[in-house]
Amino acid sequence: MPAKCPRADVQRVDVSEPDGLDVLRHSAAHVMAQAVQQLFEGTKLGIGPYIRDGFYFDFDAQRPFTPDDLKSIEKTMQKIINQGQRFEREVVTLDEAKRQMADEPYKLELLGEGDDAETAAEGAGVEVGGPEITIYHNVDRSGERVWSDLCRGPHVPSTKLIANAFSVMRAAGAYWRGKEGNPQLQRLYGTAWPTKDDLKAYKERLAEAERRDHRRLGRELDLFSFPEEIGSGLSVWHPKGGLVRGIMEQHARTKHLQGGYTYVYTPHISKADLFAASGHLANYKDDMWPAISMDEETDEDGNVTKQGQDYYLKPMNCPMHILIYKERGRSYRDLPLRFAENGTVYRNERSGALHGLTRVRGFTQDDAHLFVRPDQLEAEVTKVVEFVVDLLRDFGLEQFELELSMKDDDSGKWVGSEEYWESATQALRNVAVGSGLKMTEIPGEAAFYGPKIDLKVTDAIGRRWQLSTVQVDPNLPERFELEYTAEDGSRQRPIMIHRALFGSIERFFAILLEHYAGAFPHGWHPFRSGDSGG
RNA sequence: GCCUCCAUAGCUCAGCUGGUAGAGCGUUCCACUCGUAAUGGAAAGGUCACCGGUUCAAAUCCGGUUGGAGGCUCCA
Structure with a gap:
């Protein structure tokens, strides 16, 4: 479906190309916004960019959109599309833009920001941020401008191109410009495709993802659950899930032992002092569960007669592994030391962030901490990366x-x-280069104490997950004053490497469950019988 | 945490504007047996998430709590 070029200064892009698809979707977003403002007078516009698989538009509406609203919006969009409105580009001065957008406070805010708008929010770049300010008008057959939006463009020549392959998917709240302190707008998500078949295929893809959803499979296959009585984000594993998980853990354990790791065990809670020393209480407290107060005694008047102790559930295993290191003097001959533990940690995730087994409040890391001499760092990290890929x-x-x-x-x-x-x-x-895997460098994403390598995996239906992480950390050895005796008898400070392969065992299980759509490979799934088609 | 929506049998859901609950699947039993997640028959299963309010009367209306879904934010 190639776009016809009515004017010479219009660049021709086919909607089957990625760029063309973006244009199509952004145009659909304009149509949706027009429909919304037509149906709900007084609704103010936020931003409305294209995104992966579709588009959205944010609105400051008098009231939230209901499911029925979505249907009527879709109908109105269809009418607009059928009118065959043209998109007309107008270059304007800042003053003129402000005049035309006088009723749109959010647009005025963007205009006020000038060039900063590009980085101010996801998608803001489609509004302003080009070399000149432009407004796109929707023009009906009579030549009348029926709707306008501050926009960098480009757009399809006619709304007809949006055809029938679009859909308003859902409504959701979203903070203006993505900042939590800002007012919350109503966001409508939509999707648009070159053909009906493409739209159908997309919806089929969503349905497939839903069929594979580990939360659904977990219940249907009787693998795990989240009893309300225990608390949200806290899982229990049923016999079948436990069997599969056990097989996974067993295999990983065997590999670790072969790889020179030794297993350690540490408790789930610790006195506050430990996390004060590690810096967690200073930097990570919001993500930790509140303290458990122990042993405090008071007299009848409420005066403290015996000082108590605060204990915390551990959000990470590293401080405890460090204490194991510190239990005796270490020689350069001992290094690298590789302490592994399937350590269960607890994090006070905000309620809205919880999601099945992939985001929970208590989970088990297949964690390890490697203590190395500086000259061993590169070789050890190489070994870890090979180990990770091999195991996965x-x-x-x-x-x-x-x-x-x-x-x-x-x-x-x-x-x-x-x-x-x-x-x-x-x-x-x-x-990373030596691994032969595709590698992307991301400045600014390091931990505050050191660089890291993260490994991303693509699953059977094309979703990408971050699993493993390998982090270099001289900071904790510093804080805990770790030492080893070097060959010349001097005291040296080791470097620590944090690494997890599955990340969280629960999450990795969920990813595999979805990857295999519940049909784990033969030999380690206990619940399907007979059929070898698996 | 914020926005929107939601909470009825093990699961998926129906129950219109208030008058003490239904279906399909599953389960159990019987029969049949060649029954590919879909053979026939029968039965059991719910203080309608919890707490409070309005009312002669609440699954139904209102408030709160807990839990869930989709987003936003967060995920050093």
Whole structure:
């Protein structure tokens, strides 16, 4: 369905090309906004960009949209589309833009921001941010401008191109410009495709994802549940789920032992002092469960007669592994030391962030902390990356890529010397390049104490998940004053490597469950009988 | 945490504007047996999430709590 070019200065793009599809969707967003303002007078416009698989538009509406509203909006869109409105581009001055957008406070705000708007919010770049300010008008057959929006464009020549392959999907709240402190707008998500068949295929893809949803499969196959009596985000594993999980853990354990790891065990809670020393109470407290107060005694008047202790559920295992390291003097001959633990940690995730097994409040990390000499860093990280990929392949995952998270120039955000960052980053880069996997460098995404390599996996239906992470950390060894005796008898500080392969065992299980659509490979799924088609 | 929506049998859901509950699947039993997640018959299963309010009367209306869904934000 090639777009016809009515004017010479219009560039021709086919809607079957990715760029063309974006234009189509952004145009559909304009049509949707026009429909909304037609149906609900006084609704103010936010932004309305294209996104993966569709588009959205934010509105400041008098009242939230109901499911019925979505239907009528879709109908009105169809009418507008059938009118065959043209999109007309007008270059305007800032003053003129402000005049035309006088009734649109959010647009005025964007105009006031000028060039900053590009980075201010996802999609804001489609509104302004080009070299000149433009307004796009929808013009009906009589030549009358029926609707306008501040927009960088481009758009399809006629609304007819949106044809029948569009759909208003759902309504949701969204903060203006993505900031939690800002007012919440009503966002409508929609989708648009070149043909009806494409739309149908897209909806089929959504249905397939729903069929594979691990929450549904977990219930249907009797694998795990989240009893309300226990608390949200806290899972229990039923016999069948426990059997599969046990097989996974068993296999990983065998591999770890072969790979030179030793297993350690640590408790779920600790006195506050430990997390004060590690810095977690200073930097991570909001994500930790509230303290458990122990042993405090008071007299009849309520005066404290015996000082109590605060205990915290551990959000991470590292401080406890460090204490194991510190239990005795270490020699350079002992390193690398590799402490592994399937350690259950607890994090106070905000209620709205919880999602099945992939985002929970209590989960088990297949965690390990490696203590290495600086000169062993690169070799050890190489070994870890090979180990990760090898193990994940055992579980049937095939498509991997790496992300190298580095520091950026934003001073004050990072601790450690320039030389340290330079050498650690270079070591990780060498490893990543040497792995032969696709690698992307991401400045500014490092942990505050060091660079990291994250491994992303693509599953059977094309979704990408972050699983493994390998982080270089000289900070905790510093805080806990870790040492080893070097060959020359001097005391040296080891570097620590944090690494998890599955990330969270629960989450990894969920990912595999969806990857295999519930049909785990033969040999380790207990609940399907007979059929070998699996 | 915020916005919107939701909470009825193990599961999926119906129950219009208030008058003490229904279906399909599943389960159990019987029969049949060649029954590919779909053979026939019968039965059991719910203080309609919880707490409070309005009312002669609440699954139904109102408030709160808990839990869930889709987003936003967050995920050093």
